[in-house]
């Protein structure tokens with residue numbers, strides 16, 4: 588299992604952001620992309636999640652290609668690729684009018700990943716694992732930042748991804764909650780989930796310690 592990024596490049600106009608860049612995420616280590624504001628971290632994450640096009644290079648997960656030598660695959664291949672990747676947004680992006688449970692059910696139901704009953708069982712298991720067994724009927728606005736983030740993680744996990752990507756997972760959280768997020772990420776990795784984190788938070792890096800490889804975003808342009 589791996590996410591492979593090979594020789595990707597990206598320019599906005601004449602502004603080169605990423606130059607012929609390679610890296611790999613595996614289950615053995617959490618991968619952290621660390622760097623200052625404006626260094627291209629979000630652009631990299633958006634390209635991996637097919638929210639921004641690459642100019643050149645290849646991206647694949649578990650051998651399923653999103654793009655090869657700068658050429659995007661057919662829509663069916665792209666769909667297969669996207670099912671393997673889960674994204675936890677910085678601002679969580681939960682649907683405000685849906686309950687926690689309905690937030691979890693929406694994507695797997697529309698992708699026909701099981702019956703409603705089966706998916707409810709799975710959603711409840713995940714909410715339990717996230718320490719939120721009593722929140723399923725609440726709306727996102729009734730939750731704390733840390734709780735919203737855990738709902739967002741559970742929602743991504745409903746699609747059985749191979750990899751979970753976190754965009755600045757600690758930017759809106761207090762110190763105590765940051766430690767809890769680090770514990771949860773370590774737990775997910777111990778269960779075999781590949782993890783990619785984009786951050787500028789060195790405290791999070793310290794908390795993840797020896798289980799993480801750190802890539803400095805200054806290396807995007809070497």
Ligand SMILES: Nc1ncnc2c1ncn2[C@@H]1O[C@H](COP(=O)(O)OP(=O)(O)OP(=O)(O)O)[C@@H](O)[C@H]1O
Nearest residue numbers: 599604622623624625626627628629630631787804
């Ligand atoms: N859609 C766009 N059009 C033009 N330039 C862009 C676009 N998106 C990003 N950029 C530029 O690309 C560079 C990298 O931006 P990016 O958001 O990837 O950095 P970042 O490291 O994630 O920063 P931050 O930590 O502040 O989010 C910046 O100079 C930014 O202005």
